[in-house]
Amino acid sequence: MPEPSTRARSTRDPETGANAPFPFADKRPAPAGPERCGACGDAGLQAGDFDAAIFDLDGVVTRTARVHAASWKRLFDEYLRERAERSGEVFRPFDIEGDYARYLDGKPRYDGVESFLKSRGIVPERGDPSDPPDRETVSGLGNRKNRYFRETLEKEGVESFDSTVDLVRRLRNRRIGTALVSSSRNARLILEVAGLSDLFDVCIDGNDIARLGLKGKPAPDLFLKAAELLDVQPDRGLVFEDAISGVQAGRAGGFGLVIGIDRHQQASELRANGADMVVSDVADLHIRLRPQAACRALHLIPRALECYAEIESQLDARRAAVFLDYDGTLTPIVERPELAVLSQRMKGIVERLTRFCTVAVVSGRDRADVEHLVGIDSLIYAGSHGFDIAGPEGLRIQHEEGAAFAGVVQRAAALLQKDLAPIAGALVEPKRFGVAVHYRQVASGQVLMVEATVDHLLEEMPELRKTFGKKVFELRPRLDWDKGRAVLWLLRALGLERDGVLPFYLGDDDTDEDAFAVLEAKGIGILVGCPARESAARYVLDRPADVGRFLDRLATTLESGGHG
Numbered sequence: 001m002p003e004p005s006t007r008a009r010s011t012r013d014p015e016t017g018a019n020a021p022f023p024f025a026d027k028r029p030a031p032a033g034p035e036r037c038g039a040c041g042d043a044g045l046q047a048g049d050f051d052a053a054i055f056d057l058d059g060v061v062t063r064t065a066r067v068h069a070a071s072w073k074r075l076f077d078e079y080l081r082e083r084a085e086r087s088g089e090v091f092r093p094f095d096i097e098g099d100y101a102r103y104l105d106g107k108p109r110y111d112g113v114e115s116f117l118k119s120r121g122i123v124p125e126r127g128d129p130s131d132p133p134d135r136e137t138v139s140g141l142g143n144r145k146n147r148y149f150r151e152t153l154e155k156e157g158v159e160s161f162d163s164t165v166d167l168v169r170r171l172r173n174r175r176i177g178t179a180l181v182s183s184s185r186n187a188r189l190i191l192e193v194a195g196l197s198d199l200f201d202v203c204i205d206g207n208d209i210a211r212l213g214l215k216g217k218p219a220p221d222l223f224l225k226a227a228e229l230l231d232v233q234p235d236r237g238l239v240f241e242d243a244i245s246g247v248q249a250g251r252a253g254g255f256g257l258v259i260g261i262d263r264h265q266q267a268s269e270l271r272a273n274g275a276d277m278v279v280s281d282v283a284d285l286h287i288r289l290r291p292q293a294a295c296r297a298l299h300l301i302p303r304a305l306e307c308y309a310e311i312e313s314q315l316d317a318r319r320a321a322v323f324l325d326y327d328g329t330l331t332p333i334v335e336r337p338e339l340a341v342l343s344q345r346m347k348g349i350v351e352r353l354t355r356f357c358t359v360a361v362v363s364g365r366d367r368a369d370v371e372h373l374v375g376i377d378s379l380i381y382a383g384s385h386g387f388d389i390a391g392p393e394g395l396r397i398q399h400e401e402g403a404a405f406a407g408v409v410q411r412a413a414a415l416l417q418k419d420l421a422p423i424a425g426a427l428v429e430p431k432r433f434g435v436a437v438h439y440r441q442v443a444s445g446q447v448l449m450v451e452a453t454v455d456h457l458l459e460e461m462p463e464l465r466k467t468f469g470k471k472v473f474e475l476r477p478r479l480d481w482d483k484g485r486a487v488l489w490l491l492r493a494l495g496l497e498r499d500g501v502l503p504f505y506l507g508d509d510d511t512d513e514d515a516f517a518v519l520e521a522k523g524i525g526i527l528v529g530c531p532a533r534e535s536a537a538r539y540v541l542d543r544p545a546d547v548g549r550f551l552d553r554l555a556t557t558l559e560s561g562g563h564g
């Protein structure tokens, strides 16, 4: 199991340098946190808003920053101690937290040596890159650090950030150019040790800096060179950086969006030095990479009832598997969650359908809640956006890692209940794998207050992430899991992931888009309702009543053997 999500962007006005909204974020008032996408209502970036993504290596792709930091400490402590013994001055050790981030992180090796030693009032000769590691020149000291770095690398290997690697792969699948940019002369070695040699389209490293006479970060040269090699304009490029000098370089290069990855509790410094937005991990970004062709403007998507014959012909005697969202799909959206009761008519239709195919309800609600509301024993129920699945014949999974979040989810619900109590209409819905904070009944002037309360709590509980639904903020485990993944899991678990099966997914909300996307090539997504946005669904139905009509016709088709 696992995938993450969420967050957005702004870009700088080239004239003023001030933050201005990104093309798709301009329809909404800017909230306190990251902006939301004007097109889909979710927080995030979309493919189409940019043409390339450029990544720093250490601290963004691989966890080598700590290997670097430890090697610098070994070098400087050794060197400063020797000097102290020689001259009688007081030995002040290298401070990984402060010195590394301030003087070394992201900079070319020799520049880093110079920059840190200068902070201690030491100005050695620059020397020559061929200087041996015991020579007291900038180059000699830099070479000694490199020896320590390589020793550790060989001994301990390299860990990578799965969230970043996953994003790069997804970007490349969508033919978005990717580049790695690093001041390190060891970048290619690090990629090799990490098994990521082929991950990027373009790689610029410390050797290229020397070979091409580029300036290192904070100058923008490396990023600009990468954009040139990828053949994109900088303002169509994203930059991912964890170092102050790196975000400075991204900003100086005029890149469309500089994303600061905060690995050292320095979010405000990253922002102050050029990051348009700061996240603690790439997993916090929601970058929608659905195929452009599949993500169509709603008015272009045909109505499922009008095109029923076409859908029936796709079924072509195959088995169907039907996945149904609950709120807004099987029942209309109403003022309060407990009022969303399934009509007897809809219940009868769904019950009839279960006689001819597998039917699952995939809901954001707690599984027990949605099971109770639907009340059909022969169904499969996936609750909490797919974290909790159960069905007939002992089918049962609880997302293993998700289950570990039960405590934090409970604490979040309790705190939110307390903190939101003074806001009239705010409603907290605790679930086993998440918390929904409803603001449907909150006065419009107070909605921001509700969101600020949620955001404040999230700062203390980074294990949770915020997603958006219909007048609801949801806190969910920060894990790589959603309705799309749950549907794929179910198809596999039920032996339905094969040519002879046509899966249908009907849903009304943004969380259902994940399921439409995974079924893009192998099934039929049907969006219910017409919010003003794009969708990866293949058909639309206007309202839950049409869902009933559609499912009824489908049951009739299946009853007659698949051809109607």
Ligand SMILES: O=P(O)(O)OC[C@H]1O[C@H](O[C@H]2O[C@H](CO)[C@@H](O)[C@H](O)[C@H]2O)[C@H](O)[C@@H](O)[C@@H]1O
Pocket: 325, 326, 327, 328, 329, 332, 333, 334, 335, 336, 337, 338, 340, 362, 363, 364, 365, 366, 429, 436, 438, 440, 469, 470, 471, 472, 474, 509, 511
């Ligand atoms: O995935 P779903 O089955 O569609 O569940 C999504 C959320 O639905 C519920 O909230 C929504 O419906 C309520 C009743 O119509 C409405 O009052 C609320 O404004 C909507 O956001 C449910 O309460 C949530 O837990 C689900 O995550």
